[in-house]
Amino acid sequence: MELIIGLCAALSAGIACGVVGGGIKYRLNRNRDYPEEKKAAYQRLWKAGSTVMRFATGTILALGLIWCAGFLVVGALYPDQADYANNMSELIVGVLTVVSIMFAFYEFVRRK
Template structure:
């Protein structure tokens, strides 16, 4: 379970880093081409939504791995 958690942690960090790069790209696209700002905003919202779901799944997996009540 710990090995899976470590692998999943690196996958999540990589996804967050890629999401940051793509959001910066769409920010620059919206600034440079105002006609594309609606598209850039929608794509950024989609990226953030997907990354939020991935982060929630990772947090839930970590919660299960720590097994609450183990200290008792």
């Protein structure tokens, strides 16, 4: 069980480092073809917020997939830990649902 948890933690750390590296690369390589004067300040803020929310939501969903799969394996390999694994997976899915709803609402308001 500790091996599976360690594997999930290592994958989580790898995803976190990859997202940070990708964000830095995105920030350094983006094109600025639009004139700043023609954009309102709140539109830029919403667009930046949308980018951050997209990366954050994608990262959280990827981490949730890894941890739910890890707890699925824990439940399959260690029947005495099946209730624990099931409860943790349900908790993760609940958090992912809330995060997805928040992102969908943010995008709905931004495009309105």
